[in-house]
Amino acid sequence: MLQRIASGDSAAVRECIDKYGALIWSIARRLSRTPSDAEDATQEIFLDIWRSASRFDASQGSDKVFIAMIARRRLIDRLRKASAEPPMDSMEALDMVASGDQASSSESSMEAEQATRALAELRPEQRQVLELGLLHGLSQSEIATRLNMPLGTVKSFMRRGLIKVRENMNIDAEGVSARI
């Protein structure tokens, strides 16, 4: 689909909006501060996709990961420019209400499954650091404040967690290659 977008196929563009609109909208809302921010970010992300489609290399990962990478880059850039408060927070009262099973629909892809497995192998505090950073848009120093944890520990957890996911993905890829 991304190769078709790069070649100017209007049907592929529609397909992309249909297929990934909900995903991008969801990521944008998580990492934006206001509804209008999320809308602006979503438009910018799609424009980035149109511009970057020709650079997609299927050997480097799925189109879903490619699009999530583009979305993250744009949103991180916007967060840095805004550089105000983090978009999310937790509060004991609502966390009590929100402590039920997570019912989100995970985006099915090989990479997502690999990440899920890697996250499951992390210690809870490592996983929490990774989630606050990657999913809630908190900086390392904000996470340190939030969790009352030394900044060095946060950096270490973030680094190890991300490397663990990376290794899991690479190991799986090598495993697939070895089987072929």
Place this chain on the structure above:
Amino acid sequence: MSQTPQGQPDDAMVDLAVKLVTEGLSSAEQRELDVMDNEVASAYLRDLERAAAAVTLAAGTDGAPLPPQLALRIVRQAEQHFATLAGNVPSGATAAATTTSPPRVSRWGAYGWLAAAACLVLAVFGWMRSPAPPQAPAVAVVAPPIVPAAPPPPPAPSTPAQERDAMLAKSDSVKVTLGATKDPAAKGVTGDVVWDPATQKGFLHFVGLASNDPAVKQYQMWIFDAARDQRYPVDGGVFDVPADANEVVIPINASLPVGKAAAFAVTVEKAGGVVVSARQHVVALGAAS
């Protein structure tokens, strides 16, 4: 140096790469990374970005599709982008045939995009009208013949309080008592929510809730849907309490369809509300039995 003799990135490189993919770099840090840039560093950075994206995907979505107006803006933006690339800007200005070569037929012609826009609107609008839990819409369908809208319901009662009373009388409506928190705005407050799952409408009812300055802060309603990620409750709209109002009844405007309302909450937010609450000022909470 950005890599060890074994061809692995060194600690400084890894730290910068991790920071880049999680929160971005300052200008100074970016320059530092640029100096380190080489094949190993680039490959490592790309792998970390893939890992961060994979974690994002693993977290999933809440199932909410693009708002229809936003989808249309994206379609129009794409039309403009690709028309520009094709040297065929749809400016509406004079397009006189001054060239001797035949006009290039753009694959991004107006008719194609009108059809695309129509499909998107129909799909998303169809979702909005559906009371079922949301799913990402399959848009690429042939638009069915437009059916005239159903006749409007009989005139509704004239005030929110009367509408709330009418809803309470319905057997399938749900009433949830809200408990006040220790937030100063909630002192001595009593309240409840009446929610009708069939119509996706409801009412907040408060006695004693502190008044607010709408230019500075507003109350915002949240609905926790049992079928959704509980970290991201559905926005039920913002509302105000006038200075002289001891008792208020507020219509709930859920921004997304709610499959099963499991709990309700009210927070204090900046004027205009927020997408995701920081949850620093929760004034009332209540769980459905």
